[in-house]
Amino acid sequence: MTLDELLAGTVHDVARGLLGWTILRDGIGGRIVEAEAYAPDDPASHAFRGRTPRNGSMFGTPGTLYVYRSYGIHWCVNVACEPEGTGAAVLLRALEPTVGLAEMRERRRVPHDRDLCSGPGKLTQALGITGADDGRAMGSPPFALEPADAAVEVVTTPRVGITKAEDRPWRYLIRETEWASRGPRRASP
Template identity: 45%
Template sequence: MGDGLAAASHLCTAAFFDRPVLAVAPDLLGATIRHGPVVVRLTEVEAYGGVDDPASHAARGPTPRSAVMFGPPGRAYVYLSYGIHWCVNIVCGPPGQACAVLLRAGEVLAGRDLLRPRWPTLPDRDLARGPGRLGRVLAAGPTMTGTSVTGDGPLTLHRPALDADPGAVARTARTTRIDSGPRIGIRTAAERPWRFWLADDPTVSGPRRPPARS
């Protein structure tokens, strides 16, 4: 990376993403995503299944928009939400399963000086807080859809260097526990506890406490 972060991280491989989406999603917490000089540490993600998940864009099978979800893992799926925000997802699992992880929030670690002129009054914690803002600081757009995040595309994902096992939780990058709860911002199958976040992290966009158990 050339900025001191390189020594502390490993580039994620396609094998990292070629696993069940509910394994990949929490393992992305504490990982970093980069576009050019901007680096964001991920603090909140949300998992989506394929045709068996009614909330997924892949629920109706391949369409011009969702076709990338049916392709190989480790590719970016970027879509426009409410006609305003570009949201970044990472395709997981073997080809045909059409699972993906939505990147919901993070902490800007590098490139903040480049972002400040555009959003001078926004607190640091809010720069990438929420999927729309996260996509915005990464300068996400439709041309990123289908590009690899394992080293050949504009976005790259990195996990802590001491986390040698692709399936291990990146404990070296965080000191707090992982919580999970219902997905938010959707009307269908929202009750699935497929949103994962770093407990009590101020950059998390949704509720930071898991739902009370009855």
């Protein structure tokens, strides 16, 4: 499957399908191990109330990055999917850091590599993703996306860190990963 075909799928297909792929920004990054789906009819989605100047990138062509501040503290990166104008995106929650660890360690200043990319804010800080990246294409410089080198076993759990529709099993993780943001709760295949 090509990247364009993958990103044109539903939020659930994309969230599941991106697991195992490697995302790089300026040659620094890792394997995606956790993602969450956000559909336009989802009350937890920034697109739920329609398009605004803040969330406009969510409505972009599949593969457009939607980068926003969470609680005014951390940047979070999402990947727009489904047909342009839909308002669907997948939040990248965690990576297994594999490339550019020295740079990530300098940016994050944490004692354990496990803490480099084990959460959406940690991930963006480690890769140097900021609001300036909002609207960029996931597969175009300074970003690169490399396909998974092997199939991965995926589990789903309810999403974390939200207050609306929190029980939907729209969080996707590679089974048995030690790099996820939080341990799976009520995981199912």
